[in-house]
Amino acid sequence: MDIVSFDPKVHRPRWDDFIVASYRNPNYVMLSPTFLRWQFFDNPANQTGGYTLWVVEQKEEIVAQLGFVPFLGITPSGEHIHGAYPINLMVRPEYRSVGLGAILLRRLLKQFPCLVNPGVNEAGAALGEGLGMTNLGFLRRYVAIVDKQTAQVLAVNGRLPRGVEEAAPAAANVIVSTKVPDKAGAGFAFPQPAYGAERSRDFLRWRYESHPAFTYEFIFSTDYRSVLVFHEERETENGILVLRVVDALCRPEHQSALLSAVVLAGKERRAAIVDFFCSLDCLRPALDAAGFFDEAQHADGHIAALFQPLDFRKTAIRVLASCPGWNEGRLEDWYITKADSDQDRPNDRRAIKETVSATQGR
Ligand SMILES: CC(C)(COP(=O)(O)OP(=O)(O)OC[C@H]1O[C@@H](n2cnc3c(N)ncnc32)[C@H](O)[C@@H]1OP(=O)(O)O)[C@@H](O)C(=O)NCCC(=O)NCCS
Numbered sequence: 001m002d003i004v005s006f007d008p009k010v011h012r013p014r015w016d017d018f019i020v021a022s023y024r025n026p027n028y029v030m031l032s033p034t035f036l037r038w039q040f041f042d043n044p045a046n047q048t049g050g051y052t053l054w055v056v057e058q059k060e061e062i063v064a065q066l067g068f069v070p071f072l073g074i075t076p077s078g079e080h081i082h083g084a085y086p087i088n089l090m091v092r093p094e095y096r097s098v099g100l101g102a103i104l105l106r107r108l109l110k111q112f113p114c115l116v117n118p119g120v121n122e123a124g125a126a127l128g129e130g131l132g133m134t135n136l137g138f139l140r141r142y143v144a145i146v147d148k149q150t151a152q153v154l155a156v157n158g159r160l161p162r163g164v165e166e167a168a169p170a171a172a173n174v175i176v177s178t179k180v181p182d183k184a185g186a187g188f189a190f191p192q193p194a195y196g197a198e199r200s201r202d203f204l205r206w207r208y209e210s211h212p213a214f215t216y217e218f219i220f221s222t223d224y225r226s227v228l229v230f231h232e233e234r235e236t237e238n239g240i241l242v243l244r245v246v247d248a249l250c251r252p253e254h255q256s257a258l259l260s261a262v263v264l265a266g267k268e269r270r271a272a273i274v275d276f277f278c279s280l281d282c283l284r285p286a287l288d289a290a291g292f293f294d295e296a297q298h299a300d301g302h303i304a305a306l307f308q309p310l311d312f313r314k315t316a317i318r319v320l321a322s323c324p325g326w327n328e329g330r331l332e333d334w335y336i337t338k339a340d341s342d343q344d345r346p347n348d349r350r351a352i353k354e355t356v357s358a359t360q361g362r
Contacts, residue, residue, distance in 0.1 A: 032349035076193035083114035085341035150272035161298030167291020172257035188249035196335035226254035245276035255286030
């Protein structure tokens, strides 16, 4: 068996058969050439010159794969380190339990000093922990109810957590844009010193401006030193709108204004809720002031976290990490949000805006 880097000219259409059979979905998002190129090739931290996707070949067949998304990591003291998010680990059912998954993940662990894996499932967590990765626990999910009536449609059994009211945010002085202007500088700091994937200008432009499916919006402080990033998600079956915050790179003095501004945007657009998955605790006072609550503190009502279509099953984002020599034990020491890894992406290739260059290979 050989482990080789994916090359669309060599591996398609065999690899397409592997994806359709493994994910049991003829429209799985990886089948979009544009998405594949954006996720595994165009990333500015990709130094491999090819696709950051390994495939395992057995004779003529693809039997397993492991994708990874490299990033430039940063520590609380400003030290840089190369990191990657492992994604789309998949072994064909008939080839499971013989060590292939472990071989692929071990190889990635050797290649990068830091691996961060948010959104890992039970099997992936068992595999990662078996190879020495640390389970950091679950991201917090902060939710603001913007419209109680429509939010109820997104709640299990129509029940919102008791005592939670509609948010009433104050108006704030901010700048809204779909681009990161040059005057925004080289990048943005985390809300507090933390370990994480650096939000440099290159990262933001690739991650948000050139995303092939979602239109991300930026809310800047008037001095462009802080930014909050969100996008709209419209539930297909009932048309209900949700605003999803994916980054809050806010200095303490801007946190309330930016969080209020996104809730206000939700009100103006008649959204049901605004939500934000994040590892940090330090934004809590500003989140409270803008009308958000921490879902973990309200076990008596649950609002769906997966939309398009509405899905009540997956409720939490578990994070595994491995950074020997770095702190790895406490979630609060990291800045991890839905912007990290592949957590904020559509599952269906029909959501992708195909471009001609990507469909012609690389
Ligand atoms: C998860 C997956 C990649 C594991 O691949 P694999 O080649 O079967 O894994 P390995 O044979 O290398 O197993 C290594 C160890 O991982 C753990 N493990 C693997 N699959 C597991 C599962 N389904 N449940 C619990 N533990 C599991 C076990 O500790 C196993 O050691 P063991 O065989 O001695 O018990 C494979 O089951 C798969 O493709 N699943 C569907 C896709 C998926 O869930 N990917 C993970 C996304 S985070």
